[in-house]
Amino acid sequence: MIDLELTDAQQNVRSMLNWFAKTEMRPIALEADRTGVVPLPFLKKTMDLGLAGGAMGDMQAPEEGKPEKKGPKGANRIAVIGSEELAWGDAALILTFPGPGLGGPPVTYTGTPEQKERAFKVFREDRENPHWGAYALTEPGAGSDVANISTTCRKDGDHYILNGRKCYITNGARADWNVVFATLDKTQGRAAHRAFLVFKDAPGFSVGKIEDKLGLRASETAELVLEDCRVHKNDLLGGEERYTSASKEGFRTAMKTFDNTRPLVAAMAVGIARAAYEICRDWVKENYDLKRPIPRYHLIAEKLANMEREIHAARLLCWKAAWMGDLDIPNSREASVSKSYSAEVGQRVTTQAIEIMGYEGTYHHRMVEKLFRDVKVFDIFEGTGQIQRIVISRRILQGLTR
Ligand SMILES: Cc1cc2nc3c(=O)[nH]c(=O)nc-3n(C[C@H](O)[C@H](O)[C@H](O)COP(=O)(O)OP(=O)(O)OC[C@H]3O[C@@H](n4cnc5c(N)ncnc54)[C@H](O)[C@@H]3O)c2cc1C
Incomplete structure (x- = not known):
């Protein structure tokens, strides 16, 4: 039975992060959005408070012969x-927090202790x-259609x-x-996918353009180029023995990341929606006698x-997915x-x-126009709204309850 009551520890985390969002994130959010620059002292504060790296996996390799540690209860x-509290402060800034980020889960799930x-x-x-x-999966021509990646790897x-x-x-x-x-052989589909740890000094690895985006402008989004990029076989995540011809381990590694991070991304969309709702509610109180x-x-x-009703519903869906994850219940x-629901609510709430x-909603200093731009991305990355619906409908039609 799902328990909606927050424990004291959860309440404390919520209050602490709300304080950080209010005092450290909100004051720099608009400037960071305008300039695309995140101040170094801010990044250091996230590290000092242990926010950096955050919930993305256990960063400690297990000791020889000992089982892997599970995350806290x-x-x-x-x-x-x-995630909701921090995104209420500013979603773009969360993505700049130092740490393994989206690269953390595949290393945690698939990597060897040495990796x-x-x-x-x-x-x-x-x-x-x-x-x-x-985490570098998307390519020109292979975003939603992940199975179609063209980056090659050859022994x-x-x-x-890698190319x-x-x-x-x-x-x-x-x-x-x-x-x-990358793929060993595109004609072999998912079974030929491999995941590599590519360090920035790997020969043949370089950075292409940095994107100029609609929203989340303080978060850097880059193109990466692999030209005869040479990586040691020890950098194949999980080691060669993990990949048998039928295992689809590389593809599974790519997808497993999302079961854990999608509820977090959803919660960020809830945080953005809540921020827009509260700014709007306070503005209405000041300007109208209802x-x-x-x-x-x-x-x-x-x-x-x-707006309030939908934000509540979206939050409960995130909590349910996370609660299932905590109990190791499959939650795809x-x-x-x-x-899909939270991103949709985020777009509806910021639009409303x-x-x-009215015109005041479009002023940069009011923040709502930024939230409107930021939340759109939540319907695109980590699987678009349409792709989420395909995942959901497949499971419904297969008679799967989860
Ligand atoms: C700010 C930002 C940060 C990102 N960060 C990362 C990152 O760190 N790592 C990474 O690997 N990627 C990242 N991405 C890429 C992101 O995951 C892709 O943009 C996303 O998967 C969609 O792929 P696409 O853009 O190629 O769109 P496409 O896949 O070309 O989709 C275009 C449209 O077609 C729809 N569509 C596609 N296929 C179907 C279908 N079968 N049925 C119905 N509709 C369909 C889509 O829903 C969408 O509306 C990021 C993107 C953004 C915008």
């Missing part, structure tokens, strides 16, 4: 609660400078040679390493009620339900906030 639930150690030790050992990891003695281009990679340019997905019998005021009140369907506020 209720870790997924804490992560969705935290985890090599990938994660920089985050543990260098507390002075920000470091990032990243050459003790090395693999191709990756695009829209969050923190890809500044990352110490990227988890890069008791006056003018039909338009009634419509505004109705819109506010709908719930993760997709929460991701602008509708209610």
Whole structure:
């Protein structure tokens, strides 16, 4: 039975992150959006507070002969609660937090202890400078259609040679390493997919253009170029023995990441929606006397009620997906339900906030126009809204309850 009551620990995390969002993120959010620059002191604060790297996997390699450590009890639930609070502060800034980011889960799930150690030790050992990891799956021509990636890898003695281009990679340019997905043979489909740890000094690895985007403008999104990029076979995630011809391990590694991160992304969309709703609600209180019998005021009140109602529903879906994750209950369907619904609610709520506020809603300093731009991306990355619906409907039609 799902328990909606927050524990004291969860309440504390929520309050602490709300304080950080209010005092450290909101004050720099608009400037970072305008300039695309995130101040170094801010990044250092996230590291000092242990926010960097965050919920993305255990960063400690297990000791020889000992089982892997599991995350703390209720870790997924804490992560969705935290994601909502921080995104309420500013979603673009969260994506700039130093740490392994989206590259963390594939290393955690598939990496050997030695690979985890090599990938994660920089985050543990260098507390002075920000470091990032990243996840490079998308290519021109293979976004939703992940099975269709064209970046190739071929064995050459003790090395693999990678060739191709990756695009829209969050923190890809500044990352110490990227988890890069490639195919041994495109005609073999998913079974030929391989995941590699590609360090930034790998010969043949370079950064292409940095994208100029509609929203989340403070978050860096990069193109990566692999030209006869040489990586050692020890950088094949999980090691060669993990990949048998039928295992589809590389593809599974790419997809498994999403079951855990989609509820977090969904919770961020909820945080953005809540931010827009609260700004709009306070603006309405200042500007209207809703008791006056003018039909338009009634419509505004109705819109506010709908916004609040939808935000609550979206939050509960995120919590359910996270709660299932905490209990190791398969949650692909719930993760997709929460991701698609929250992104949709985020877009509806930010649109309605602008509708209610009129031209004032479009002013940069009011923040709502930024939230409107930011939330659109949540319906695109980590699987678009249409792709989530395909995941959900497949599971319904296969008679799967999860
Ligand atoms: C800000 C940002 C950050 C990102 N960060 C990363 C990252 O760190 N790492 C990474 O690997 N990728 C990243 N991405 C890429 C992101 O995951 C892709 O943009 C996304 O998967 C969609 O792929 P696409 O853009 O190629 O669109 P397409 O797949 O070309 O889709 C275009 C449209 O067609 C629809 N469509 C596609 N296929 C179907 C279908 N079968 N049925 C119905 N409709 C369909 C889609 O829903 C969409 O509306 C990022 C993107 C953005 C915008």
